[in-house]
Every structure is written in structure tokens, then in C-alpha cells.
Amino acid sequence: MTPGAQHSEGPAAQPLRSDAERNRERIIAAARTVFARDGLNASMASVAREAGVGIATMFRRFPTKEELVDAVFSDRMSAYVDVVTVALEDPDPWNGFVGYIETACAMQAADNGFADVLTMTFPTAKVLEERRNRAYEAMLVLIDRAKATGRLREDFDPSDLVLIHMANAGVVNATGDAAPDAWRRVVALIIQSLEAPARGPLPASPGHEPLYKAMLRAGQGTSAPPSGKSS
Amino acid sequence: MTPGAQHSEGPAAQPLRSDAERNRERIIAAARTVFARDGLNASMASVAREAGVGIATMFRRFPTKEELVDAVFSDRMSAYVDVVTVALEDPDPWNGFVGYIETACAMQAADNGFADVLTMTFPTAKVLEERRNRAYEAMLVLIDRAKATGRLREDFDPSDLVLIHMANAGVVNATGDAAPDAWRRVVALIIQSLEAPARGPLPASPGHEPLYKAMLRAGQGTSAPPSGKSS
DNA sequence: TAGCAATCGGATTAACCTATCCATTTTGGG
DNA sequence: CCCAAAATGGATAGGTTAATCCGATTGCTA
Numbered sequence: 091m092t093p094g095a096q097h098s099e100g101p102a103a104q105p106l107r108s109d110a111e112r113n114r115e116r117i118i119a120a121a122r123t124v125f126a127r128d129g130l131n132a133s134m135a136s137v138a139r140e141a142g143v144g145i146a147t148m149f150r151r152f153p154t155k156e157e158l159v160d161a162v163f164s165d166r167m168s169a170y171v172d173v174v175t176v177a178l179e180d181p182d183p184w185n186g187f188v189g190y191i192e193t194a195c196a197m198q199a200a201d202n203g204f205a206d207v208l209t210m211t212f213p214t215a216k217v218l219e220e221r222r223n224r225a226y227e228a229m230l231v232l233i234d235r236a237k238a239t240g241r242l243r244e245d246f247d248p249s250d251l252v253l254i255h256m257a258n259a260g261v262v263n264a265t266g267d268a269a270p271d272a273w274r275r276v277v278a279l280i281i282q283s284l285e286a287p288a289r290g291p292l293p294a295s296p297g298h299e300p301l302y303k304a305m306l307r308a309g310q311g312t313s314a315p316p317s318g319k320s321s
Numbered sequence: 322m323t324p325g326a327q328h329s330e331g332p333a334a335q336p337l338r339s340d341a342e343r344n345r346e347r348i349i350a351a352a353r354t355v356f357a358r359d360g361l362n363a364s365m366a367s368v369a370r371e372a373g374v375g376i377a378t379m380f381r382r383f384p385t386k387e388e389l390v391d392a393v394f395s396d397r398m399s400a401y402v403d404v405v406t407v408a409l410e411d412p413d414p415w416n417g418f419v420g421y422i423e424t425a426c427a428m429q430a431a432d433n434g435f436a437d438v439l440t441m442t443f444p445t446a447k448v449l450e451e452r453r454n455r456a457y458e459a460m461l462v463l464i465d466r467a468k469a470t471g472r473l474r475e476d477f478d479p480s481d482l483v484l485i486h487m488a489n490a491g492v493v494n495a496t497g498d499a500a501p502d503a504w505r506r507v508v509a510l511i512i513q514s515l516e517a518p519a520r521g522p523l524p525a526s527p528g529h530e531p532l533y534k535a536m537l538r539a540g541q542g543t544s545a546p547p548s549g550k551s552s
Numbered sequence: 553t554a555g556c557a558a559t560c561g562g563a564t565t566a567a568c569c570t571a572t573c574c575a576t577t578t579t580g581g582g
Numbered sequence: 583c584c585c586a587a588a589a590t591g592g593a594t595a596g597g598t599t600a601a602t603c604c605g606a607t608t609g610c611t612a
Contacts, residue, residue, distance in 0.1 A: 106558095106559095107557095107558060107559065107608085107609055107610075108609070108610090109558090109559065109560080109608070109609065110558075110559060110560090110609095113559085113560085133598085133599060133600080134599085134600065134601085135598095135599075135600080138561095143560080143561075144560060144561030144562065145561070145562080145600090145601085145602095146559095146560070146561055146562080146601090146602080146603085146604095147559080147560060147561065148561095149600085149601060149602080150559080150560085153601090155600090209491075209495045250506070250510075253492060253503055253506060253507050254507070256491050256492045256494075256495040256496065256503075256507075257488035257489070257491050257492050257507050258488070258491070259491045259495070260440075260487050260488050260489070260490045260491015260492065260494065260495075261484060261487045261488050261491065263491070264440045264487040264490065264491075264535055264536075264539055265487065265527070265531075265532070265535040266535060266538060268531050268532070268534040268535035268538055269527035269528075269531040269532055269534075269535050271524065271525075271527065272484055272487075272527040272531075272532070272535075274524040275481070275484060275523050275524045275525075275526060275527070276484050276485070276487075276488050276511075278521070278523050278524055279481075279511055279514045279515070279523065280507075280510055280511060280514065282514040282519070282520040282521055283510045283511065283513040283514035283520075284510070285520060288513070289513040289514075289516060290509070290513055292506050292509050292510065293502065293505040293506045293509055294502075294506075295506060296496070296500035296502065296503040296506070297500075300496075300499050300500035300503075301496070301499070301500055301503070303499040303500075304495055304496040304497060304499035304500050304503075305495075307497060307499055308495055308497075337588095337589095338578085338579060338580080338587095338588060338589065339579070339580090340578065340579070340588090340589065340590085341579095341588075341589060341590090344589085344590085364568080364569060364570080365569085365570065365571085366568085366569070366570080369591095374590080374591075375590060375591030375592065376570090376571085376591070376592080377571090377572080377573085377574095377589095377590070377591055377592080378589075378590060378591065379591095380570080380571060380572080381589080381590085384571090386570085
């Protein structure tokens with residue numbers, strides 16, 4: 091980071107004072123660690139503690155959890171985009187497709203926070219969502235190419251990737267350290283059934299909008315504790 | 322329920338007074354509703370509120386959340402045992418096996434609490450765990466029969482069923498009301514790859530003990546809020 | 553180097569959770 | 583029908599969380 095760098099905000103919203111910038115970096119680094127270990131449910135306070143800054147500093151720099159999530163995971167999402175890009179360069183589209191799923195799921199297994207990010211959406215996290223969309227566009231191509239070779243079943247739907255990430259998150263969250271590689275077996279099972287020819291029909295895909303709603307709902311809960319649960 | 326029935330406690334631990342017994346039933350009914358909607362993370366207080374009883378009544382009758390979980394889900398687990406039993410009676414073992422998975426996953430989708438129960442274990446919930454074990458024994462037979470016909474892949478492991486439930490729980494939790502049938506598609510994918518001949522090898526199964534540890538860990542968290550997370 | 557604005561961080565508020573205490577009410581046997 | 587034992591439920595303790603306030607400190611500029 092060059093001094094005075096503007097960490098991608100719009101029109102130079104005033105450079106931070108040196109100590110503020112230093113703390114900002116510390117917070118992001120701490121959040122990276124804490125989110126990776128505890129998932130997005132980790133408290134803001136625990137991040138502040140890990141960073142060695144006061145709670146107020148935490149909230150002054152990142153008024154909402156979503157802003158922190160954006161700052162922490164936008165570059166991880168960048169890596170995610172790279173994974174798709176690399177997959178697109180594979181001369182064998184099916185290989186690329188399979189490799190992408192395995193790598194992406196491995197990223198989930200390695201970072202509980204990122205596992206959550208892939209199954210939630212945060213409308214106000216601009217950078218993060220912009221990169222997610224970029225990845226999505228690339229994935230559409232990846233899927234088409236894999237279908238064109240005839241190795242990927244025809245009824246595969248882009249939103250199935252989200253479902254796969256949700257399933258994987260379920261395994262990763264439930265097993266944790268106790269069985270750190272269990273997810274590989276489930277993902278392998280799923281991949282094998284993605285290969286053409288299909289062994290049978292599938293129930294209809296839920297479609298984009300319902301899944302988006304689901305991801306939105308999940309994301310909402312990240313910042314706001316129980317609200318209308320009992321009413 | 323016959324009057325004076327001893328709800329399966331060991332040596333008749335003294336019959337409850339009529340009002341106490343009435344409240345006990347109310348609490349269980351309320352918990353059934355609340356857990357189904359909110360999962361096992363629902364608070365004891367919210368159950369008490371739903372039941373229309375005081376918090377103290379709640380805790381006097383069920384001193385720990387595990388005891389409440391035991392009371393609420395032992396009959397649902399009974400239904401689960403029945404599902405396996407019915408599956409065993411199917412003349413076509415593969416049909417029975419597939420039907421069992423679909424039905425069991427449907428039970429998860431219909432009850433967020435039960436979805437949690439199938440991926441966690443609660444050592445002190447005696448009745449519940451006893452029935453879980455009974456179901457497990459029956460499942461071993463179900464699996465062997467399905468393998469014997471050659472329709473179920475040879476490398477399928479009993480603990481894979483737990484993994485499937487974890488994956489399904491991930492989908493169910495993430496989608497919720499927004500896409501209530503999304504799980505069907507994922508489960509269908511998994512089932513299709515379980516059919517022999519296998520399309521490829523699978524990573525080694527995590528094995529029973531690690532998975533049990535994972536389920537234990539998950540179950541612990543149900544009653545006790547964050548403890549040593551940040552220290 | 554002086555001083556003001558920016559920044560800091562602990563105390564605080566307000567909500568929620570599990571769990572316990574105890575004054576009051578209810579039940580049911582004699 | 584009476585009263586002791588059983589059961590009740592609100593108040594409360596002690597824990598967590600998100601979020602805000604404000605006196606003390608620090609950086610930077612002139």
C-alpha cells in the first residue's frame with residue numbers, strides 16, 4: 091500500500107490520519123483472522139479485541155458490519171474471480187469446470203467467513219458485489235463451454251453453483267476441525283452426478299430470484315440480531 | 322396419553338400435579354412450533370412466551386435445553402425410525418434406500434429443529450439418542466441390502482448419510498422460505514451419484530469418530546453460548 | 553512548537569440470552 | 583373445607599451482543 095492510497099473509495103473522501111490508517115489496516119487484518127475462524131457471526135467486539143483497538147474505533151471506521159465485510163472479503167472475492175478466470179483458460183472445459191468447483195469449495199473450507207459470503211449477499215458492499223457479479227459472468231461462460239463439450243449435463247443451471255456452495259457450507263460448518271476434509275467427499279459425489287449423461291431428471295431449479303432472496307435474507311441477519319422472531 | 326402416564330422416565334419419578342402436567346404439555350407443544358420455525362437456536366424464553374408460561378416454569382420442568390430437545394424430538398426421531406423401517410420393507414432395496422433419503426431430507430426441510438437434530442448429538446438426551454441408534458442399526462441393514470443388489474455403489478459408507486444430512490441442512494438453512502424446494506434438487510444430484518456403477522473414486526470417508534466429534538461439538542453449542550472463542 | 557481538529561478507547565446504553573430466587577397462587581388429600 | 587406441599591411467574595443476576603457518547607490523547611499544520 092503506497093502512503094495516502096485511497097483504498098478504492100469513490101472521490102477521495104479525505105485521506106485518513108496516519109494513526110487512523112494504521113488502525114484501519116490492523117482491523118482488517120484482525121477481521122480476516124477472526125472471520126476465517128468464527129464465520130461472519132463473529133462479533134465486532136471480538137474483532138476489535140483481536141486488533142487491539144477500542145470498540146469505538148471499530149465502529150467509527152466501519153459503521154456497519156457490511157462495510158467491514160466488504161473491506162475484508164473484496165480481495166478474497168478477487169481471488170475467487172481469478173479461480174474462474176484460470177478455469178476458463180483450461181484447454182479442457184470440463185476439467186476447468188470441475189477444477190473451479192473444487193477450488194472454490196476448498197476456499198470455503200479454508201475460511202468460514204468466505205463460506206458464508208458465498209451463500210449470502212450484501213447489497214451495500216459495493217466492491218464485493220461488483221466482483222461477485224464479475225465472477226458470475228465468467229461462470230456463465232465456463233458453464234456454456236462445459237456444456238458444449240457434452241461433458242456437463244444439459245439441465246445444469248447457473249444457480250446450481252449457489253446451491254452447491256450452500257450444501258458445502260453446511261458440511262464445512264457442521265464438521266469444522268473435527269473432520270476437516272469431509273467436504274471433499276460430498277463435493278466429489280456432486281461433481282460425479284454433474285457429468286453427462288444425466289442419470290435421471292432433476293427437480294426444477296429454484297431459479298435466480300428466489301435464490302437471490304434467500305441470499306439476501308441470510309445477509310440481512312449478519313448485522314441485525316433477532317428482531318421479529320417471536321412476535 | 323393415559324392419565325398418570327410416566328412419559329418414559331426411569332423409575333416413576335413421582336407423578337406431576339395436574340397443572341404441572343398440563344403446562345409440561347403446553348411447553349412441549351410450543352417448543353415443537355418454535356423449534357420447527359427457528360431451529361434449535363431458539364431461546365428458552367421464546368418457547369416459554371409461546372407456551373404462555375413463566376420462564377421459571379420452563380426451567381423447572383426442563384433444567385437444560387437438552388432435556389427439552391429430548392422431550393420434543395424423541396417422537397420425531399421415532400418417526401425417523403419408522404421411515405427406515407418402512408424403507409426396509411420395500412421389496413426393491415434400492416427403491417427403499419432412495420425413498421428413505423428423500424423422506425428423511427424432507428423431514429429436515431419441514432422442521433428446522435429436526436434438521437439441526439440430525440447433524441448434532443446430545444449425549445444426555447437419552448431417549449432421543451437411543452432412537453437415533455436404533456435408526457442407525459436399521460440403516461446399516463438398509464445399506465447392505467442396497468449394496469447387495471448392486472444398485473448402490475460399493476464405496477458408500479454409513480457415515481455418508483450424516484454428511485448428506487449436513488449438506489441438506491446447509492441448503493435448507495440458507496434458502497428457508499425463499500426457495501423451499503431447492504433442497505430437492507441437491508438431494509437428487511447426490512442420489513444420482515450414489516447409484517452404481519460409480520463414476521469415479523471418492524476421497525476417503527472421514528470415518529465415524531471424527532464425525533461423531535463434529536456432531537458433539539455442534540450439540541454442545543446449543544445450550545451454552547460462546548465460551549472460549551476469543552480468549 | 554503551539555494548538556486545534558482528528559482520532560482514540562473505555563464507559564455506557566439497550567437489547568438479548570440462560571438461569572436462579574422467592575413471594576404468591578393453586579392443587580388435592582385428609 | 584382447609585391447609586401444607588407443589589407449582590407458578592415476575593424480578594433479577596450475570597453473560598452476550600451492537601452501537602453511541604464523550605473526555606483524554608495524538609497527529610499534523612502553520
